[in-house]
Amino acid sequence: MSTNPTTSSLAFSSLSLKEELVKNLSSLGYEKMTPIQAKTLPELLKGKDVIGEAKTGSGKTAAFGLALLNKLDVKKFRIQSMVICPTRELADQVAKELRKLARGIHNIKILTLCGGTPFGPQIGSLEHGAHVIVGTPGRLEEHVIKGTLQLEHLNLLVLDEADRMLEMGFQAALDNIVGRTPLDRQTLLFSATFPDQIQSISESIMTDPVMVKIAASE
Ligand code: ADP
Ligand code: MG
Numbered sequence: 001m002s003t004n005p006t007t008s009s010l011a012f013s014s015l016s017l018k019e020e021l022v023k024n025l026s027s028l029g030y031e032k033m034t035p036i037q038a039k040t041l042p043e044l045l046k047g048k049d050v051i052g053e054a055k056t057g058s059g060k061t062a063a064f065g066l067a068l069l070n071k072l073d074v075k076k077f078r079i080q081s082m083v084i085c086p087t088r089e090l091a092d093q094v095a096k097e098l099r100k101l102a103r104g105i106h107n108i109k110i111l112t113l114c115g116g117t118p119f120g121p122q123i124g125s126l127e128h129g130a131h132v133i134v135g136t137p138g139r140l141e142e143h144v145i146k147g148t149l150q151l152e153h154l155n156l157l158v159l160d161e162a163d164r165m166l167e168m169g170f171q172a173a174l175d176n177i178v179g180r181t182p183l184d185r186q187t188l189l190f191s192a193t194f195p196d197q198i199q200s201i202s203e204s205i206m207t208d209p210v211m212v213k214i215a216a217s218e
Helices: 019-028 035-045 060-071 088-101 119-128 137-146 162-167 171-178 196-205
Strands: 050-053 081-084 110-113 132-135 156-159 186-191 210-213
Touching (some): 019 060, 060 088, 110 137, 162 196, 186 196
16 A cells, blocks of 8 residues: 655754755655655754654654654664554554665665564574564563573654554563663654553653544544
């Protein structure tokens, strides 16, 4: 599925994004921000924790993806950000979109860690290092428990499709993973819906979050 989302009238160039990101966006044909991007990116770039609620297909990946890539210091070869997704398919899609958005950034390493693939080779990949991790809760939890994934330099964490992760029963795994990340991290939560469980997880893992909700008609 690849219908183009509705965009706002705001250009990406109105943000304080790194030049290489802005150039790449125009070569990708991303001219204007979608409503969720226009409302969350200014807050995200200020370093705020953000809860973003908008329907599927509204461009949530680029909203958190651009904030993540803008914050990243590629010269420091260590894990600085992580995106947690409900399924392997969604993690693969997010990694693909991040790599596309990151084309202007040389030597960036984005590693996916999902279940349903052998554990051993993932340890090897982690030993080689990465800047960004994209993965699913169960496998990420296994890695943090075994100590094969160390998150002491993490400064940005994203829970993508948080509603689905909670529905699927990943609350405990998420708590376990988040509990091993630095307290001063920036935490983002994106979701298509906002059930009560999201309210409670956001209270436990976020600091003074900015809430952005885009109506389904926008
Ligand atoms: P969501 O996570 O909200 O379901 P996605 O992040 O998967 O949505 O985005 C849906 C589609 O919109 C993707 O194909 C993506 O490449 C495209 N897209 C995102 N932002 C823009 C933009 N600003 N301009 C044009 N296309 C965009
Ligand atoms: Mg999405």
